[in-house]
Amino acid sequence: xxxxxxxxxxxxxxxxxxxxxxxxxxxxxxxxxxxxxxxxxxxxxxxxxxxxxxxxxxxxxxxxxxxxxxxxxxxxxxxxxxxxxxxxxxxxxxxxxxxxxxxxxxxxxxxxxxxxxxxxxxxxxxxxxxxxxxxxxxxxxxxxxxxxxxxxxxxxxxxxxxxxxxxxxxxxxxxxxxxxxxxxxxxxxxxxxxxxxxx
Amino acid sequence: xxxxxxxxxxxxxxxxxxxxxxxxxxxxxxxxxxxxxxxxxxxxxxxxxxxxxxxxxxxxxxxxxxxxxxxxxxxxxxxxxxxxxxxxxxxxxxxxxxxxxxxxxxxxxxxxxxxxxxxxxxxxxxxxxxxxxxxxxxxxxxxxxxxxxxxxxxxxxxxxxxxxxxxxxxxxxxxxxxxxxxxxxxxxxxxxxxxxxxxxxxxxxxxxxxxxxxxxxxxxxxxxxxxxxxxxxxxxxxxxxxxxxxxxxxxxxxxxxxxxxxxxxxxxxxxxxxxxxxxxxxxxxxxxxxxxxxxxxxxxxxxxxxxxxxxxxxxxxxxxxxxxxxxxxxxxxxxxxxxxxxxx
Numbered sequence: 439x440x441x442x443x444x445x446x447x448x449x450x451x452x453x454x455x456x457x458x459x460x461x462x463x464x465x466x467x468x469x470x471x472x473x474x475x476x477x478x479x480x481x482x483x484x485x486x487x488x489x490x491x492x493x494x495x496x497x498x499x500x501x502x503x504x505x506x507x508x509x510x511x512x513x514x515x516x517x518x519x520x521x522x523x524x525x526x527x528x529x530x531x532x533x534x535x536x537x538x539x540x541x542x543x544x545x546x547x548x549x550x551x552x553x554x555x556x557x558x559x560x561x562x563x564x565x566x567x568x569x570x571x572x573x574x575x576x577x578x579x580x581x582x583x584x585x586x587x588x589x590x591x592x593x594x595x596x597x598x599x600x601x602x603x604x605x606x607x608x609x610x611x612x613x614x615x616x617x618x619x620x621x622x623x624x625x626x627x628x629x630x631x632x633x634x635x636x637x
Numbered sequence: 638x639x640x641x642x643x644x645x646x647x648x649x650x651x652x653x654x655x656x657x658x659x660x661x662x663x664x665x666x667x668x669x670x671x672x673x674x675x676x677x678x679x680x681x682x683x684x685x686x687x688x689x690x691x692x693x694x695x696x697x698x699x700x701x702x703x704x705x706x707x708x709x710x711x712x713x714x715x716x717x718x719x720x721x722x723x724x725x726x727x728x729x730x731x732x733x734x735x736x737x738x739x740x741x742x743x744x745x746x747x748x749x750x751x752x753x754x755x756x757x758x759x760x761x762x763x764x765x766x767x768x769x770x771x772x773x774x775x776x777x778x779x780x781x782x783x784x785x786x787x788x789x790x791x792x793x794x795x796x797x798x799x800x801x802x803x804x805x806x807x808x809x810x811x812x813x814x815x816x817x818x819x820x821x822x823x824x825x826x827x828x829x830x831x832x833x834x835x836x837x838x839x840x841x842x843x844x845x846x847x848x849x850x851x852x853x854x855x856x857x858x859x860x861x862x863x864x865x866x867x868x869x870x871x872x873x874x875x876x877x878x879x880x881x882x883x884x885x886x887x888x889x890x891x892x893x894x895x896x897x898x899x900x901x902x903x904x905x906x907x908x909x910x911x912x913x914x915x916x917x918x919x920x921x922x923x924x925x926x927x928x929x930x931x932x933x934x935x936x937x938x939x940x941x942x943x944x945x946x947x948x949x950x951x952x953x954x955x956x957x958x959x960x961x962x963x964x965x966x967x968x969x970x971x972x973x974x975x976x977x978x979x980x981x
Binding site for chain 1: 718721821823848877920921926927930933934936
């Protein structure tokens, strides 16, 4: 599997170009970091690769085929704020039921306790909620993960817990990960190479 | 609602009376203590509980902060580090007196040796004590941000002060005339910090001022805090990000499940963490990406499922039978504080 963005150009409405002639390639099993000042287009790039935005120029391909527009997307995005990414009126069980084919082992690997499934999102802490967002992204069809500041809002122990599980699952399934973060130390620990958008 | 609030005031007043009595007995000590050695803020044995309706008219109490102690001196930056849900923001709101009405507070809080009763809190907040709130929703959505910052200037030329601060944070002239919804996340954070700097407060409580900001702006914010502290300000930096805390704080208070488990000088957070006093602080230190990146198992207990004894005991590898029975008292150890019976 090979996720590739070629000559990507993107702008919101008629504002200045955020990305222009940008190339990125991510292979299966590869972990790449993305760093840069705020407002330089990191999140936008993540959204383009995960199919939430369509670039005005260039294209995103998976094994040289354009990304699918229907069905479960093979590139899954995980956001910084889990409380904004789940439906506040759904219990956690329903949030997970959205993913049809979910491996039971993933819940165990991520440390999700059975009892949490019957709670509302506002009854869980940020770290607990983020585990659900990660689990939800890991259906059997997922080939790549975009972790956009996935653990920025979490304490060091929870951050290490979540990343250790994600690394393990990614290794087992040979998934590729794009890690978007401001933290050099985290990127140094996780990634084989880091793209700096400010250069 | 009102009656509950009155009740709260009463409990606080009663506590104050108790403190006054103590003060009288140690009056001679007090006189010898001059202003520079009294801590700017001293929080002693603070507990905060919410009353919730369960079913019908039945109420239950939910304890969210348990016997918490912290103090801040003039010119000091104290970082409060803990995971989400450990009661960090609630402490900030308790100091400012902006908790909702269904809250019962016990223990005492002194600002410059004076008890923080609701009336005094109302006088001080926004003037001597300023809050940099956590959520960007705290800005007025219908007021231009330049005006919001100017309105918090207490002394001097508001326009000039506001412009200077904005310049420092790379906020262009046109930003003055923007509304909060037109700003990016990073810009909004800078505006929130600006409001606190503009009013020249003595005590600044910064609730998560840096997440999601890039290194340049984080460093600029940190520099500003250091300068303010060097001028004699006390700063309470509330964060879950221990690395930011390490860059700037003089002392670090580690929070877990609504109480302080350890207060340590910043130098103790180094090497393999052997100078730290509490097992939780050690675990936190070892979980950092540039250390072992190895987490301990389990989760912080929610307020309605707090263990009976030491709050950390269920996850602690040093826990013994006593740990599960009694909440350890705070004791001083090697120039810091720890709440663990096995600490040495």
